[in-house]
Each structure stands twice: as C-alpha cells, then as structure tokens.
Amino acid sequence: MVMTTRVGDMGRSEHRMRIGEFARLGQVSIRMLRHYEALDLLIPQHVDRFSGHRSYSVAQLTRLNRIMALSSLGISLKRISVLLDSEPSTSELVDMLTLRRHQLQTEQEVAAASLAEIEFRLALIERTTMKFPDCVIKELPAERIIGTTVLLGEPPFDTSEIGPLFGKVAGQIIAAGGDLDVGVGLYSDSEAGTEVTCGYRMNSADGNGLNTTGPTSTELDTIELPPCTAATLIHEGSMSRIGASWQHLSEWCLNQGYSLNGPCREIYLEEDDGDGSDWVVELQQPITR
Template sequence: MHTGLTVGEFSRVTHLSIKTLRHYHEVGLLAPADVDRGTGHRYYSLEQVPTAQVILRLRDLDMPVADVKAVLAAPDVSTRNELISAHLARLEDRLVQAQSAVESLRELLARPDDALSVEYRTVREQPAIGIREVVDRRDVVSWWQGALGELHGFVTAQRLRRTGPIGGLFASELYQDERGEAMVFVPVDADAHLVGRIDSLLVPGAELAIAVHRGSLNSIDLTFGDLGVYAARHEIGVDGPLREYYLRSPLDGSDEDDLVTEVGWPIFRSNG
C-alpha cells in the first residue's frame, strides 16, 4: 500500500500540472517519492510540497531548469542566495533592455516625417590616435564604451590637445555580416607615447551627408536610417564606413537626453 499523494493530488496541492510534474521527473528536477513498479503510478510525499512551491516560483521567474537544480542542491543558504541573486540581476538587466526598447519604439512612432536636416561636408584626412578592432555586431556597444573611455583617459593622462571631436568609423560588414571593423579615434596635435591597443591612425577623408542625432544613442539607428534613405533617394550613396562625431558625449557628463552626435553617410559629389 502506498502512502502520500497521487500525482493528481500533488498537482492540485502545488498548482503544477500533471504534464509539468512528468517533465520535472524526466529531467531530474522533482522525482516522485515512490513509483509503483507494477502500475507505474507516481506518489509524492507531503515533504515535497515546499520544494515544489520553490520550483514554481523560480520557474515563474524564468530561471532555467539547470539553475533551479543548482539552487535546490545548494550546500548552504549563502550559496543558494547567491544563485538566486545572480538570476534576479539578469532579470533586472533584461527589464532595463525591455524598457529601452519600449522607449525607442515610442520615439519611432512619434517621429515627424520631415524631421531630417542634411548638410554636405568634405572631410579631409586627419591624424589621430585611436583603437581599431574587428568586433561582433552584438558586442559593438560595449566595445565602443570601453574604447571611448580608454581613449579619454589616455588623452587626459598625457595632456594631449584635441584638434577635433572624438569620432567613430564602422565598416559596412559590421551590419551586413554582423562582424566587421570598428574604430574610435581622437584627433590630436602632437605625437603620443602609445600604450596597449591605442595606435596612431590616419582617419580617411570622405564626402559625407551629415545629420545631427540628439539624445540617446540607443535610437541612433533611426537617424542613420533616415540618412540612408535620403542618400538612396537622391542617388548619391556610395560604399564606405558609416561615421559618427560625438559633439556632446557621455564623457562630458551629459545625460542621455542631452547627447549630440553627428552621423555621416558616405556619398558621391561631383565637382561641377
């Protein structure tokens, strides 16, 4: 004779469906206390109810099964809390990303159709120091933040004088193939004692269509999109890296809403 709760009774007590309990048994997350060898019926003990309730809450927080197993197997409270805290931190990061995406979508829906103002500019070759690497598209923002801060610290430490705004060049392959060359540069008026990944560069000249992006860089793709459409509509776009100039950047202590970035699209201009 079996004691404890049948799978149906345990399901009602814990609010875990029979299908879910079967799955948790198969993956080794919550095994029945006893299984009848003749009938295959599963029975759960009353002591398993709190465990099932913990599992329910962790899974409601989208914790992967493997991580739930680690929490249940934690040797002490401290280790268990560390695992849960790490997952909560990941959820908070996802929430921030979701909020950013919502704000970006609202901004997109609220944008006027005639918001773009474009100027043409000839940019000459320019000596600079910078950081240039091939990066994955998904990593470009974190790479950019690190490179920007590194260059700013280097220029400040060596007391170099900037001869123009900090800028960035981003190869077409970065967007087309999700991996390509990115460069962040600072024009300076003197030779520097180079260290680490900072190098001397000659920023190439170009003919550019320029538009100004104001506010968070999370939505800078909208300005580039408008600029690309403008170049295509006027049949002046050419291949080449996209360019940014950070007129008011996070390094200036500006809030995101106060950032000012010039974005440049390579174009063809006749001399006529």
C-alpha cells in the same frame, strides 16, 4: 527610541523596543512583522498581556535579517521556517545572496537590452512623424583617430561595452601623454559583422588635424581618415533613437543620387551626463556620385 529594560532571571539586563522601532531598524513594515509572528517565524520577545503591545530585542534583528535575506531569494516563508530551524551559516547565506545577485544582474542586462531594442524599433516606426534637421553636404578634412576596434557582430547590436570602452581609451591616451579632443565612433561592415572603433581626435599644434606626437601605446590603433565628401546630420536626444537618424540620413543620400562610401562616423559634440537624453552627435556618411 522607545526602550524598556528589565532584569532577567540571571540578573542580566535585557533591552526591548516597541514594534514600530524594531520595524524601522529592520526596514520592514509593522504589518510584515505581525505576519511573521502569525507564522511563528519571528515571535516578539514580550507581549504585554493588558495592552497587547509587542516588543522585540536587538538580538532578534539577526533573525529578521536572515528572514529578509532568504525571502529576497524567492524562497517561500514556509521553506524559510525550515531553513531557520537548521540555522544556515553566515557564509552559506552570503553565497546564496551572491548567486542571486548575479542572477538579477543578468536579468537586468537582458531587460536593458530588450528595452533598448524596443526604443530603437519604436524610433524607426515613428520616424515618419519625427522632425529631422536638414542634411548638409560637407567636405571633411583628413583626420587621425586614436582608439580601439571591437566587433559588434550582427544586429541588433549589444552596445553595452561601447561606453566603458571610450573611457578606457581616454585613460590610455592620457596616460601616454596625449591630449584628447572630441570622441569619435567609426562604423564599418565586415564579413563577421559590424566593427566599431571607439576613439578620439587628437589635438595638433599645426592645426592640420593630425597629431604626430600622440601616444604610441600598442594597445591603441591609429586610424588615418582621408579627406572626403560626406552627408551630415545633427542628432539631438537619446542615443537609443540614433538609428532612426541614421536611416533618415542614408535614405536622403540615396534619394539624392549619392552612393554610400566608406565607414560612417559619429562625432560626439556633447555627451550626456544625466539620463542619456541630451546627446548632440554629428552623423557623417561619406558619399560619392
């Protein structure tokens, strides 16, 4: 760090740093500091009259941080100049920034939902050119699913709570002494909209697919799935495009003369731990002739 020291009129040492070092500490550009100076928002503590080199004091970082905080709120630099003269308190700045954070979080959630809807619709439009794996008819055994059910309402669905809900269910099952197997999503239609159950298959010692010694938490539901015939398909990739896979599977069933019967199921064979593009999910649609 380039620092200079001089003794003030009252004998107090004052430490100064060059503009580049001050810009680095304040996380702003030198160009921005010169702009603030031109607007009289932040004047260097010292300007060498021969070289023109500007230097700032450590104490000026407080004013710079306040300028940056107010600027992040979308306040004009002219208005910031007036606010700084009135010296807003730290608590006032914190309240303003907290409010802005909530606003940005809301905007981010709205943007994420819109992006997911675009991805979903794009996948449906491109579905005719997408390569799908073969649909396979399977005889599914009876199963017991431990989980919890939420109402998604009418499409397009807001699925932002689904991921965290699986984590919450897993924690409750483990806390109650249960042993997790793969995650399962059950989707069924009701008069109020689509209901989804986020749960897990339970491991069982006798191998019959039912765990009779699982958790008994009243916060969790136990869903008994009867044996059935189902059309299945393996979806690989982003969950934002799983809707196209479901449409393909449903159309295949109808074209083969089957009727869709009962809640459809998603079996999460491999969960993505990265950017959300590496899921492996078996889609199971119960059917009848």
